[in-house]
Every structure is written in structure tokens, then in C-alpha cells.
Amino acid sequence: MAQLILNGVVTGLIVALPAIALSLTFAILKFPNFAIGAMLTFAAYIAWALNTLAGVPLVAAAALTLVLFPAVTLICDSGVFRPLRNRGPITLMVASMGLSFVLENVCRLVFGNDARNFDIPLSRPLRYAGLRINYEQIVAAGVAVAALILVYLILLRSPLGRAMRAVADNPDLAAARGIDDGRVIKATWILAGVLIAASSVLVGMDRAIDPQMGWNYIIVCFAAAVVGGMGSPAGAVVGALGMGIIGELATLVVDPNYRAGVAFLAIALVLLIRPHGLFGRREIKK
Amino acid sequence: MSVQPVTISNLRAGYGGDDIVNDVSFDVRPGEVFTIIGPNGSGKSTLIKVLAGIVPARKGTISLFDKDVTAMKAAQRIAAGMAYVPQEFNVFRNMTIAENLRLSTEFIGLRGRRGLAERDRVLAMFPDIAGRQSILAGNLSGGQRQMLAFACALISGPEVLLLDEPSAGLSPRLVGEIFQKVRAVNAAGTTVVMVEQNVAQALPISDRVLVLVNGAIRHQSTAEEIRARDDLHELFLGEA
Ligand SMILES: Nc1ncnc2c1ncn2[C@@H]1O[C@H](COP(=O)(O)OP(=O)(O)O)[C@@H](O)[C@H]1O
Ligand SMILES: [Mg+2]
Numbered sequence: 428m429a430q431l432i433l434n435g436v437v438t439g440l441i442v443a444l445p446a447i448a449l450s451l452t453f454a455i456l457k458f459p460n461f462a463i464g465a466m467l468t469f470a471a472y473i474a475w476a477l478n479t480l481a482g483v484p485l486v487a488a489a490a491l492t493l494v495l496f497p498a499v500t501l502i503c504d505s506g507v508f509r510p511l512r513n514r515g516p517i518t519l520m521v522a523s524m525g526l527s528f529v530l531e532n533v534c535r536l537v538f539g540n541d542a543r544n545f546d547i548p549l550s551r552p553l554r555y556a557g558l559r560i561n562y563e564q565i566v567a568a569g570v571a572v573a574a575l576i577l578v579y580l581i582l583l584r585s586p587l588g589r590a591m592r593a594v595a596d597n598p599d600l601a602a603a604r605g606i607d608d609g610r611v612i613k614a615t616w617i618l619a620g621v622l623i624a625a626s627s628v629l630v631g632m633d634r635a636i637d638p639q640m641g642w643n644y645i646i647v648c649f650a651a652a653v654v655g656g657m658g659s660p661a662g663a664v665v666g667a668l669g670m671g672i673i674g675e676l677a678t679l680v681v682d683p684n685y686r687a688g689v690a691f692l693a694i695a696l697v698l699l700i701r702p703h704g705l706f707g708r709r710e711i712k713k
Numbered sequence: 714m715s716v717q718p719v720t721i722s723n724l725r726a727g728y729g730g731d732d733i734v735n736d737v738s739f740d741v742r743p744g745e746v747f748t749i750i751g752p753n754g755s756g757k758s759t760l761i762k763v764l765a766g767i768v769p770a771r772k773g774t775i776s777l778f779d780k781d782v783t784a785m786k787a788a789q790r791i792a793a794g795m796a797y798v799p800q801e802f803n804v805f806r807n808m809t810i811a812e813n814l815r816l817s818t819e820f821i822g823l824r825g826r827r828g829l830a831e832r833d834r835v836l837a838m839f840p841d842i843a844g845r846q847s848i849l850a851g852n853l854s855g856g857q858r859q860m861l862a863f864a865c866a867l868i869s870g871p872e873v874l875l876l877d878e879p880s881a882g883l884s885p886r887l888v889g890e891i892f893q894k895v896r897a898v899n900a901a902g903t904t905v906v907m908v909e910q911n912v913a914q915a916l917p918i919s920d921r922v923l924v925l926v927n928g929a930i931r932h933q934s935t936a937e938e939i940r941a942r943d944d945l946h947e948l949f950l951g952e953a
Contacts, residue, residue, distance in 0.1 A: 604821075
């Protein structure tokens with residue numbers, strides 16, 4: 428049981444990063460980015476190509492991916508989302524589905540359908556107080572926690588964070604305060620790109636990289652973000668941890684293949700009790 | 714012709730396929746309170762948003778003193794001497810007073826000490842909110858929120874202040890207080906362009922008045938002249 432909770436926490440931390448990315452882009456741009464899964468896949472392939480094709484050590488490959496992948500999210504924004512900015516959330520959501528298809532197939536075309544792995548040595552799990560924990564899990568947890576702290580500091584303590592919160596809350600008023608929403612949107616995609624890239628490397632350390640891997644994360648990401656209250660980064664973290672732990676504990680009672688079903692059940696229950704999610708605010712409409 | 718604080722010529726603006734503001738021209742004179750009235754949905758808020766640079770002009774020009782600001786974004790218009798207080802949702806409710814004030818300085822180039830100095834200057838005008846910096850703006854009363862919104866706008870030291878229904882949703886006693894503030898700001902040298910529904914209380918502090926109906930100018934005159942008329946109702950309905 429404690430082992431399952433530990434595993435769930437680590438999984439939850441890894442998923443928390445793209446869940447925050449999803450939540451941030453939703454808060455600023457007001458549409459659910461269904462390409463989040465394919466973006467994660469794409470970032471994982473960048474890291475994999477650097478690591479195995481170019482022979483860069485994984486740590487350096489990961490660092491490079493953190494720098495390179497935000498360029499991809501920026502290109503996606505200027506090529507797909509920006510031209511459709513004023514067309515409403517449904518159009519943008521459909522566009523993100525199309526983008527998802529394109530990104531996934533670019534990966535398939537360039538790298539093929541085979542499952543790939545990072546070039547990392549297998550290591551024996553550590554044991555502590557009867558719990559097994561892998562080296563990869565420790566790294567994943569450490570990196571994810573560091574990323575969460577960084578996001579927290581950016582959002583709550585920096586001018587950029589204040590600008591992002593302002594644009595999320597009231598774009599007209601933000602403009603009246605001299606905030607350039609175009610720059611805030613760019614910064615949001617960069618931050619989302621960094622979070623997705625970090626998560627993609629952590630995911631790739633734990634499982635195989637293939638063109639469809641992103642699909643496994645779309646559902647949990649949305650579950651985490653929706654449960655947390657769409658648009659609330661703190662909620663996304665709580666939601667992700669909750670989903671991770673529930674997903675693991677569910678294996679005690681149901682077949683592991685039905686994990687997703689349990690996650691949906693959890694979403695349904697939370698939304699029944701709190702329609703706007705745990706941390707969501709009712710939209711103030713003018 | 715002397716240079717006016719605000720000159721608007723043949724302005725057209727709207728959303729989607731519709732024009733909400735139709736061919737509007739007027740100018741605002743130095744040091745006056747210029748009030749725009751008109752029925753609900755006539756395009757008053759849209760017009761003032763176009764002035765503030767929030768909604769783009771589709772046609773026509775806007776000048777601030779001798780500068781053509783038509784193509785400028787909101788941020789540049791602040792730098793050029795304009796500030797805008799939106800209708801109703803005019804502070805960030807999920808931020809504290811301190812954060813709201815800070816946000817009003819840091820993106821217009823008033824960082825560090827200069828920002829603090831400007832903040833202290835405006836807080837001296839609004840004792841109600843000065844001592845309560847760590848309170849969430851969402852927890853303030855309507856009147857205090859309005860004061861905070863004024864403070865945030867005045868922090869840039871504007872020469873022209875745009876106000877969209879400053880008295881909306883306030884109790885009658887507070888309405889008087891707000892208009893006194895408007896008057897004080899104006900007396901200190903700021904030209905005020907104000908949208909109001911509360912005609913009875915707005916007219917006494919106004920110099921000139923424009924009546925906007927269906928996005929077009931129905932009538933324009935001094936406030937006294939309007940107060941002397943008994944057909945304001947007809948003006949609003951567009952029969953005069
Ligand atoms: N963001 C918007 N998008 C589309 N239509 C809008 C928007 N804001 C206002 N309108 C429409 O423009 C018209 C004028 O609204 P507004 O300028 O707010 O009028 P007023 O302030 O005089 O009540 C209304 O019909 C309103 O529905
Ligand atoms: Mg209005």
C-alpha cells in the first residue's frame with residue numbers, strides 16, 4: 428500500500444508538469460489544448476534523438492530539449508493558434524486536435540513506429556523502510572519538485588507571473604495596466620514548453636518512447652487539470668497527485684487496464700460535488 | 714486652433730461584423746470634465762475602450778494633444794498621458810491591494826524606487842485603502858474597489874483620465890463620494906472623459922456633455938444647457 432502511494436506520488440509529480448502547462452495555456456488563451464499529449468511525444472523524441480542519435484549524455488540532452496522544445500510550442504502558436512485567436516474556444520480546440528495529429532505523424536514519419544529508449548544504464552532499485560524506489564523515480568521526483576517550485580515562484584513572485592495572472596483574470600484590464608498580452612502569451616507558451624519538455628524526459632526514463640505515447644498522458648493531464656479546476660495551476664498539481672495515487676491504488680481492486688476508468692470515476696465524483704473543480708472559480712461574466 | 718487634449722475624427726469601431734461606434738467626431742478641451750451619456754448598449758463603453766486602445770479603431774483618428782495615437786497600443790497610450798478605468802471589473806480581485814498597485818507601475822516603466830514614489834503619491838489621495846495593502850481586492854467594498862481602481866489609473870500621472878461609469882453599482886452616498894474624487898482629480902489638472910448613466914449626479918460636475926445613441930452622436934452641448942432642458946428623455950430615445 429505504501430509502495431503504491433509512493434509510486435503514485437512520483438507518477439503524479441511527473442504528470443503535474445504538463446497538467447500545469449495545460450492549465451496555464453487554458454487560463455491565458457481560454458481553450459483546452461488537446462495537442463498536449465502529442466507535444467509531450469514530440470519533446471521526448473527531441474531528447475531521444477539528441478541522446479541516442481547524436482550521442483549527447485542524457486542530462487545534456489534533457490537540458491537542450493528544455494531550450495529547444497519551447498521553440499516548437501512558439502512555432503505552434505504563431506502558425507496555428509495565433510491566426511485563430513479571435514475565433515473562439517471551439518475552433519482553437521479543434522485546431523489543437525489537428526495539431527496533435529500533425530505532431531504525432533511528424534514523429535512517426537521521421538522516427539518510425541518502433542518503441543525507443545533513452546541510453547541509460549539499468550540500475551537496481553534502492554530499498555528503504557521496506558519500500559522500493561528506483562534511481563529514475565528519485566530523479567523524476569526531484570526534477571518535478573524543482574520545476575513546481577520554479578513555477579510557483581514565477582507565478583506568485585515575478586512580474587511575469589503577475590502579468591500572466593492579470594491577463595488570465597481580465598485581459599482588458601491587463602491591457603489598461605500596460606501589459607502587452609502578446610508577450611504574455613509568448614511567455615506562457617515558453618513556460619508550457621519547458622514544463623512539457625521536462626516531463627517528456629522524465630516519462631521517457633520510465634517507459635518506451637513511441638509516436639502514440641502522448642495519448643496515455645492526455646487523459647490524466649485533463650483529469651488532473653479539470654479536477655483541480657481548469658486554469659488553476661495549484662489545482663492541477665493537487666489533481667495530478669490525486670490521479671497518480673488513485674491510479675495506483677485502483678490496481679488493488681481492479682485490473683490495471685481499468686485505471687483510466689477509475690480516474691474518470693474520480694473526476695465525475697469531484698465534479699458532482701464541486702462543478703468548477705477543487706480550486707476552480709466560477710467565471711465572472713460581464 | 715489650439716491643440717486639444719483629445720481629438721476624435723470620424724471614428725468607427727465594433728466587434729465582428731458589426732460597427733458599434735458610427736462615425737463619431739468630437740474634441741475634449743483642456744481641464745474639462747467631458748461626460749458621455751446615453752441609453753444602455755448605445756456603445757459608450759466601446760467608444761471609451763477605443764480611446765483607451767483596448768478595442769481597435771476601424772476608421773478615423775484619435776489624437777492626444779498633438780500626437781496621433783490611433784495606431785498605439787494601450788501601453789503606449791499610457792506613456793503618452795492617458796489612463797483608463799474600466800466599468801465595474803476594474804481591479805484584479807484575486808490580487809491584494811499592494812499587488813494591484815505594483816502591477817500598475819511595473820509595466821509602464823515605473824520600476825523600483827520611482828514606482829514606490831508614485832504609489833505613495835496616489836495613496837495619499839486615497840486614505841481608505843492606504844492602510845490595507847495586504848487585503849485581497851475582491852474582499853473590498855464596492856466603493857473601496859472603485860478608489861483602488863482610481864489609484865491604479867492615476868499612478869501613471871495621466872493628463873487625460875478615461876472613466877467608464879465610475880458610479881455603477883454604488884450606493885447613493887458613495888456615488889457622491891466618487892464624484893467628489895473625480896472633481897478633485899480634475900481640479901488638480903487632469904482632463905476627465907467620463908461615461909455615466911447617473912445623469913442627475915454627473916451633470917453638476919460636468920463641463921460638457923455628449924449624448925450617444927446607437928453609436929452615433931445625438932446631441933452635444935454644455936452641461937448647463939442640458940440641465941436646463943426638460944426633454945432629456947426624448948434625447949435618449951432619439952426623438953429630439
Ligand atoms: N466584446 C464584445 N463583443 C461583441 N459585442 C460587444 C462586446 N462588447 C459590447 N458589445 C456590444 O456592443 C454594443 C454596445 O455595448 P457597450 O459599448 O457596452 O454599450 P454601453 O456601454 O453604452 O452600454 C452592445 O450591443 C453590446 O452587446
Ligand atoms: Mg457600458
